[in-house]
Amino acid sequence: MTERTTTAPTGARRAGPPALDRRLVPPMVLGSVLNPINSTVIAVALVPxxxxxxxxxxxxxxxxxxxxxxxxxxxxVVGRLIDLFGPRRLFLASTSLVGVAGVVGTLAPNLGTLIAARVVLGFGTCAGYPAAMALLRAESRRTGQESPAGVLTLLAVANQTVAVVGPLLGGLLTGLGGWRSTFALNIPLSLLAVTLGALRLPRPEAEPAKPDQAGHPDEADQAGRADQPDEAGQADGGPGPLRRIDLPGMALFAVLLLSLLLFLMHPHADRWYLPPLTLAAAAAFTRRERRTAQPFIDVRVLGGNTPLLLTYARALAAYVVAYAFLYGFAQWTEEGFGLTPLQAGLVQAPTFLVGIGVSVLAGRRGGVRTTLLVGAAGQIAACLLMLALGAHSPLWALVVLAVVFGIPQGANGLALQNSVFRQSDPARTGSSAGLLRTFAYLGSMVAAAATAAAYGPHAGTAGMHHLAWVMLAAAVLFLLLTAFDRTLRALPAAAG
Incomplete structure (x- = not known):
């Protein structure tokens, strides 16, 4: 992606390194929260x-x-397209889809149409986070800051805040305007995101691509200029833009991921064909990506980037614990402990409030490894507390558990995000950030399957304890992946 050059205001200029372009912050933050707000706002609207x-x-x-x-x-997928063509066009196209999904959902006559609207909404919210990370990468190069820690922290805090206000906002909208208003909310959000993106995101610039050490154009520099033709009519003097999109690789990745997720959602014997399909798609995908000149995911580079692979593995383990607590433990507080839905929501509120505070503190002072170790300790402590709870435990014990869970809630998301920013190939920042979210959703699916297996027809205390043991195993794995990863010591503490 081509970096944006900013001009200082008229008058005296301050000496020193250039500052991050603050005009980029509003569209980055808004785009990155479109997905989590739509994940949470509908929770209270499902029954209506x-x-x-x-x-x-x-x-x-x-x-x-x-x-x-x-x-x-x-x-x-969208992250890879951002790597190739820059964030502006993908951001504008995707956030426009959010508005389309809002209109379709608001007017939907049946459940099938609503589900289709949610699919469109899912694709529409895909560009925000990878675009933000790609923009931060460009700003990091332009300003000379190794990591724009303040904005990375802001992204993490914004997602924590949305987790708090999402269900409350959904309840308010449903009460005032019915469940359709939770879909209509996306119309003004889309208009605002498109407007901010059009006004503030940098446009592609026509300038020569800088060759890398092998003499080839730098893919990161090509990204913002994909539609700038050379004398031969082709972009960047190489393959045309459409030829640089690995459509077969993306299709195989889609088969691999969808078959895996569909099995994780309902791991029953009647779906025996899905794991073999996943393995076959994985083999075909790897073969394709190793042989093509413009791979969707460069498995040779990714396979050699052990630190990034370990970060993805940590993300999977961390989100198994997080989602199992957010949904599985909440289910027990209602069915096994006897709280109302409102009371259950209030009991979990400290998790997100503490998480915001931990994110801010870690963003200012904590190194990546230290923050991950704090998150690991918080996960293990919370799982042990879950094992000590029962139907006759005092209410304050549930609140204490929620407070303890706030520690990994705030620490892990920020540290994993910073890890990907520092460990990924600069030319593939968007797709690397997208893969982080993909592994998080894989964790959510594993958590959902574990919750269903632990509870069965009723969320009782015995089932909650079984779930806690699964969570504890994932938390210990997270700790081991962190404690024995020596590459984390090389990642600097937050600065800037």
């Missing part, structure tokens, strides 16, 4: 939707799963 459209809970659950499936697939 089912009542209005005559759908069962199992059917309305597809409104959640459809968004996760589309996002898990779309994030790395």
């Amino acid at each position: 939707i089912g009542a209005a459209l005559g759908a069962s809970p199992a059917q309305t659950a597809w409104l959640v799963s459809a968004l996760y499936l589309a996002t898990a697939l779309g994030q790395p």
Whole structure:
């Protein structure tokens, strides 16, 4: 992506390194929260939707799963397109889809149309986070800052804040305007995102691509100029833009991921064909990516980037714990402990509030390894507390658990995000950031399967303890992956 050059205001100029372009911050933050706000705002609207459209809970659950499936697939795909063509056009196109999905969902006559709207919404929200990371990479190069830590922290805090206000906002909208208002919300959000993106995101610039050490044009410099033709009519003096998109690789990746996610969502014997399909797609995908000149995911580079692979593995383990707590433990507080939905939501509120504070503190002072170790310790402590709880535990014990879970909630997301920013190939920042979100959603699916297996028809205390043991195993794995990863010591503490 071509970096944006900013001009100092008229008058005296300050000596020193250039500052990050603050005009980019609003569209980056808004784009990155479009997905999490749509993940949480619908939670309280599922029951009214089912009542209005005559759908069962199992059917309305597809409104959640459809968004996760589309996002898990779309994030790395859109991220790769951002790497190739720059963030501006992908950001504008995707956030426009958010508005389209809002209109379709608001007017939907049946559940099938609503599910289709959520799929479109999932793809529409895919560009925000990879675009933000790609913009930060460009600003890092322009300003000479190794990591724009302040904005990285702001992105993490914004996502934490959305997790707090999303269900509350959904309840307010549903109460005032019915469940359709949770879809209509996306119309003004889309208009605002498109407007900010059009006004503030840098346009591609026509300038020569800088050759790398091998004499080839730098892919990161090509990204913002994909539509600038050379004398031969081809972009960047090489293959045309469309020829640089690895459509077969993307298709194989889609088959691989969808078959895996569909099995994780409902791991039953009647879906025996999905794991073999996943393995076959994985083999074909790897073969394709190793042989093509412009791979969607460069498995040779990714395979040699052990630190980044370990970060993805940590993300998978961390989000198994996080999602199992957010949904599985909440289910027990209602069915096994006897709280109302409102009370259950209030009990979990400290998790997100503490998480915001931890993100801010870690963003200012903590190194990546230290922050990950703090998050690992918080996960293990919280899982042990879950094992000590029962139906007759005092209410304050649940609140204490929520506070403890806030520590990894704030620490892990920020540290994983910073790890990907520092460990990924600069030319593939967008797709690397997208893959981080994909592994997070894989963790959510594993958590959902573990929750279903632990509880069965009723979320009782015994099932909650079984779930806690699964969470504890994932938390210990997270700790081991962190403690024995020596490459984390080379990552500097936050600065800037």
